[in-house]
Amino acid sequence: MALDKEYFDSIHIDVVKKKYYNANKVEVVFQDIRRQAEALNEENEQMRAQLEALNDKTLEIGDAVLTGQAVYKKLVNKARERAEQIIEEAEQQKAEIIKDAMEQQEYAVKRVQNCYTKIQEQHSAFMDAINSEWQDFLCGLYAEDEEFDMLPPKDSGGISQKDIESKVGDIAKALFSCDD
Numbered sequence: 245m246a247l248d249k250e251y252f253d254s255i256h257i258d259v260v261k262k263k264y265y266n267a268n269k270v271e272v273v274f275q276d277i278r279r280q281a282e283a284l285n286e287e288n289e290q291m292r293a294q295l296e297a298l299n300d301k302t303l304e305i306g307d308a309v310l311t312g313q314a315v316y317k318k319l320v321n322k323a324r325e326r327a328e329q330i331i332e333e334a335e336q337q338k339a340e341i342i343k344d345a346m347e348q349q350e351y352a353v354k355r356v357q358n359c360y361t362k363i364q365e366q367h368s369a370f371m372d373a374i375n376s377e378w379q380d381f382l383c384g385l386y387a388e389d390e391e392f393d394m395l396p397p398k399d400s401g402g403i404s405q406k407d408i409e410s411k412v413g414d415i416a417k418a419l420f421s422c423d424d
Contacts, residue, residue: 375416382412 371419374419379412
């Protein structure tokens with residue numbers, strides 16, 4: 245702010261061009277200027293203190309941001325490591341489950357094959373037993389050779405022993421074919 249005629253005119257000091265000043269009015273103006281300068285100086289000092297405080301806080305905030313970034317990176321790295329560990333454990337569990345399932349499937353196949361083999365053996369034994377019973381039954385019907393003589397001859401329209409044997413054989417073959 246420049247001290248010129250316009251300034252003094254704005255604060256109502258009658259300035260005459262050379263030597264005619266009112267000393268009291270000039271002193272009041274200078275006191276007012278001095279008070280305003282001191283107020284500005286005091287305000288300047290306060291602003292300087294605030295600026296220094298803000299600079300200190302800026303440094304603190306910068307440090308806090310850097311610390312926060314470091315903590316963030318550390319957390320992200322830990323999370324990645326944990327995620328990789330969980331994925332690895334899951335893959336191991338998956339492999340174990342698949343292995344167990346395959347072993348159970350193989351065990352089930354073996355058990356079914358064993359059951360099927362036993363059923364075939366029992367079926368074969370059952371068929372043999374039926375065949376034996378059937379033959380015993382038929383042989384019981386013709387226990388003695390004399391009884392065969394009693395059968396009517398083939399010419400007379402009766403059934404011969406060979407016909408009976410072939411029919412029994414056909415029945416046994418049919419029973420054995422059911423086994424397959």
